[in-house]
Amino acid sequence: MSARHYSLWLLARRSLRQHSLSTFVTALSLALASGLVMAVLGISAQSRTAFTIESTPFDAVLGARGSQLQLVLNSVFHLETSPGNLPWSAYQDVQKRPGVRAAVPYAVGDSWRGFRVVGTNAQMFDAELLGPRTPRPSVGRVFDETLREAVIGSYVAARTGVRIGDEIHPEHGVDEGHEHDEDYVVVGVLAPTNTPLDRCVWIPIEGMFRMGGHVLRGSGEEYHPQHDEEIPEEVKEVSAVLLAFSSPQVGLELDREFNKSGKDATLAWPIARVMAELFDKLGWMDRVLTLVALLTMLVGAASIVASLYDAMHQRRREMAILRALGARRGQLSRVVVLEATAIAALGALGGFVVYAAILFVARGILREQTGIVLDPTAVHASLALVPLALLALGALCGAIPAWKAYRVEVAEDLGPTS
Template sequence: MNTTAHLAWKSLSNRKTTALLTILTVAISVILLLGVERIRTEAKNSFANTISGTDLIVGARSGQVNLLLYSVFRIGNATNNIDWKSFEEFSQSPVVDWAIPISLGDSHKGFRVMGTTQAYFDHFKYGKKQHLKLTEGKPFNGLFETVIGSEVAETLGYKIGTEIIIAHGISDVGFARHEHLPFKVVGILAPTGTPVDKTVHVSLNAIEAIHVGWESGANLGGNPGAEALKKMNFHPKQITAFMLGLKSKIQTFALQRQINTYNKEPLSAILPGIALHELWGMMSIAEQALLVVSGFVVISGLLGMLSSLLTSLQERRREMAILRAMGARPRHIFALLISEATALTLAGIATGVAGLYAMLFIMKPVILKLYGISIELSMLTPHEWTLIGLVLGAGVIIGFIPAFRAYRQSLADGMTIRI
């Protein structure tokens, strides 16, 4: 066996260029296959880690995916607002431990603005039940104070004390901006890898204050100044949604049914985990398409290796014949070519795995910034090891084709000079 491995090494060393190209082809295939699997897994984990420890999310009657998207991921808009009295009724339920009201609809330079209360900083969790933390400053307290996410601060270059202008609606255009009511940045949240990083947080009272003089999205004029508004007593009338944490998980389905059958206004209560599962199910087609494409790339890489081995076999007919003449049996030739195919596949896999970790290390901050997906440089998972095993097995099987052809060649075949 040592002799066969030594011969295989010498043979590949004599064909360095072809061997390196074959290894590179297999490596690229492995990078794509494992890269798609890693990003797919981390994207799913990132979605699942966006919200943690919340038992129910309540909003106006709509599909649970739509409610999840606008309340947690800040994607899309609510079908309707809900009355503040409804929030108060359910937040004061004896089974409710805490409640977080949220109000959406405004924006700042492409980032969503969310109105909420101190309960948001006290009870909202992400990841593995991690609380929000401030890298600088403090939570908002005054009427025109704001706490911004880490990406907002980084992208726009904001610091503590910076004044910002909020715009009415998602489009931040001149006529929709509340120019006369600037907000002061008093806190910057630590990065979370969730939509929190891209959110501007203000108080619910501030949302009410900046819309004094606005009706149905239009500025009717007569807007009071900041000092005048600070003297007024604001109280929320409507909110977009609210999150609930219960004292006992056993009460979750009972309260959900109570909210869904609420007769004062049409409401929907969803379980975040189930809604996330449905959301990921809707994206499974794209996920499977990516896996199929990466699978075909692996197949094309292995076929390239097969082509290389068959081509080299034709050029090595005399070499095979000399080995036979020196006493090598057909099974030795067979083992030699299988060893070469295995060595090339192993080298390609090793190069591919190393290349994958190098690319993930380089692209990790870029992916986090652009897509909010945190890629962990963790060890290979059992599923990834399975994929590597399949690639290795396929590479060995591919080696059987040229090995079998060499096995069947006669001694005279390589010694005969063909013109």
């Protein structure tokens, strides 16, 4: 750094220290604003990706007639209540459709320690069938469909401390319900997927049918499964069928069949579109939050102008002395712009801390509520654009007080000298 540049930096740094309180308050407001903007944009982008693309290995969900969104939220994200059941035959029919690569039955409605219990079959864990997003046990194995065995998600294991060989007692209902009599032995813990799958307990669907107190109405009549009796296929029912297609064309055909022509079932396809529509509907919230944060940034920027402009009244003599020592007008202006930019830079640095804090809190809440885990190291454009915009804004804000510094007249502001 040349002597002149060093002197400018020294002047700027010392001035900031002299006005440390206003510097701190201004930088803090900029940090809060920029951190909030980055957090809103970052969390929104990550959530959208997680909810629309990365959450499931399936393409579609077939369920009872009703809302596609409710179907997806219930079957994929394990939120909301089930819109109703489908007869077992619907599952069998769709399974046989050409182009349906996988059809996995889901039966929901029970829980264990607040985590949803899902009755399904071993195809759920078949990576050859479902591809790379398939949940796979990291410890143990997949359950035997003929036994009372359970596989638990990684988050369930972490929160409850349950290990392989432990017994669990599912409860009726998704909230606090009474315990069923049946014991299930944990035989596998899934590897973390950072998706809602981590928050589930998986048991064979046959076990779900036979859980004490469960009534099957697949035939329209109530059927109470008996211990030593095979359950007739016509009475069985499922909450949903998760589908993977060999091509989008299959989705189009089934969409036409179930949603446009049929009246008994609803196909939520593609899952990503259903969730994207939800995000689009909620997009105004992002925009409002971003707008509020941007306004806060503008207020912070205005306070840079105000604090430096006011300080210039007190610094006219100092500026005049510097001019008398040989400092050029342009150098003094650059000092002021440098100060403004430095305040903005402090704000931007603080913004990363605020961003990290918001992300940490949001990460915990989102994981607790949905199982989706935000990646704190994920890079997105706002992490670069917001600080750069803040620096540019800071430099711009410095221009007004810098003009005042430029206009300092030594002869007028140095007196009295004699």
